[in-house]
Amino acid sequence: DAGVIQSPRHEVTEMGQEVTLRCKPISGHDYLFWYRQTMMRGLELLIYFNNNVPIDDSGMPEDRFSAKMPNASFSTLKIQPSEPRDSAVYFCASRPTSGSSGELFFGEGSRLTVL
Amino acid sequence: KNQVEQSPQSLIILEGKNCTLQCNYTVSPFSNLRWYKQDTGRGPVSLTIMTFSENTKSNGRYTATLDADTKQSSLHITASQLSDSASYICVVSAARGSYIPTFGRGTSLIVHP
Numbered sequence: 001d002a003g004v005i006q007s008p009r010h011e012v013t014e015m016g017q018e019v020t021l022r023c024k025p026i027s028g029h030d031y032l033f034w035y036r037q038t039m040m041r042g043l044e045l046l047i048y049f050n051n052n053v054p055i056d057d058s059g060m061p062e063d064r065f066s067a068k069m070p071n072a073s074f075s076t077l078k079i080q081p082s083e084p085r086d087s088a089v090y091f092c093a094s095r096p097t098s099g100s101s102g103e104l105f106f107g108e109g110s111r112l113t114v115l
Numbered sequence: 116k117n118q119v120e121q122s123p124q125s126l127i128i129l130e131g132k133n134c135t136l137q138c139n140y141t142v143s144p145f146s147n148l149r150w151y152k153q154d155t156g157r158g159p160v161s162l163t164i165m166t167f168s169e170n171t172k173s174n175g176r177y178t179a180t181l182d183a184d185t186k187q188s189s190l191h192i193t194a195s196q197l198s199d200s201a202s203y204i205c206v207v208s209a210a211r212g213s214y215i216p217t218f219g220r221g222t223s224l225i226v227h228p
Contacts, residue, residue, distance in 0.1 A: 004158070042220035043159075043204070056215070091158055102208050102216060103149065106158030 006092050006107035014115050018080040021110045023092030024073055031095040033104065034067055034077050038088045049075065050097075082114045117142040119207050119219035127225045132195055136222045138188040138205035146210035150179055150190045153202040153221070162190075162203075195226045 005024040013019055025032045034046040047057040052069045060067070064083070069075040079086055089111045093104040119140045128134050140148070147166045151159035163174045165181040165188060172179050176199075178191045192199055205219040 043218045045215070045218075048215065093158070101164070102147065103161045103164070104159075104206075104216065106160070108156075108158050 004092055004094050004105055004107035006090075006110050008110055009108065010111045010113075012113045012115065013082055015083055016081045017114075018078065019082045019086075019112060019114075021077040021090050021092075021112070023075045023077070023107060025075070025092070025094030026096075026105055027073065028096060029094035029105070030097040032069060032075050033093040033095070034075070035091040035093065036088045037091060037109070043091070046077070079112075082112075084114045087112055087114050117207070117209060117217045119205055119217050121203075121205050121219040121222050123222060124220070125223040125225070127227060128195055130195060130197060130226050130228050133191065133193050134195060134224065135192075136190045136203050136205075136224070138190070138207075138219055140186050140188070140205070140207045140217070140219075142207040142209050142217050144210045145183060145186075146208040148179075148181060148188050148208075149206045149216070150177075150188075151204040151206060153204060155201070159202075159204055192224075195224075197226050197228060200224060200226045 007022045033048040035043045037043045046059045047067045049069045067077045089109045091106050091109045093106045095104050122137045149164045150162045152162050153159040163172050163179045167183050176193045180189045202221040202223050204221040206216045208216045
């Protein structure tokens with residue numbers, strides 16, 4: 001299995017531009033998570049999906065952030081318009097429905113820099 | 116509110132030395148605790164999982180302990196190697212709902228030659 005695949009690995013953009021981050025979870029995993037990681041706050045849960053349905057988006061910082069999961073093999077996280085404080089590493093993770101074990105499998109992350 | 120606190124925030128040791136990282140949590144009801152290792156520029160990877168009935172578990176040079184009464188865990192690294200330089204993140208899952216985990220902020224370990 002190729003693991004969780006994220007793209008792009010690096011993104012540099014200017015303030016006000018739209019940013020779209022992409023994620024392909026591990027096949028057969030029913031849960032998909034989006035996290036943001038910064039030095040100050042560590043890993044923060046933004047939103048998670050179960051069977052393509054958003055379950056909890058309370059971690060999404062503002063209306064500028066949106067996430068979709070149109071099918072079991074693809075998800076996007078969009079920021080529009082982007083701001084310098086959005087600069088961070090964004091991780092996607094997936095997990096099978098396995099009860100209490102709950103190991104998360106992370107992608108390599110997308111490092112976003114907003115100038 | 117579920118919380119996971121880790122200490123120290125950062126640690127520098129010489130190659131070959133041992134070290135211990137700490138994790139305190141308030142997640143309830145407790146399901147399991149995982150230690151993840153995150154290499155620079157990579158995503159976190161699970162090292163070990165501890166359930167309520169387990170006190171100690173080893174994975175090579177890594178040994179995790181759990182005291183469910185005091186809600187504390189430690190990760191001990193023996194005979195450190197340069198490749199141990201990474202961030203170590205303590206993650207605790209509650210035994211309810213979808214077992215969504217609570218993350219600590221991690222301990223950054225640097226091993227010098």
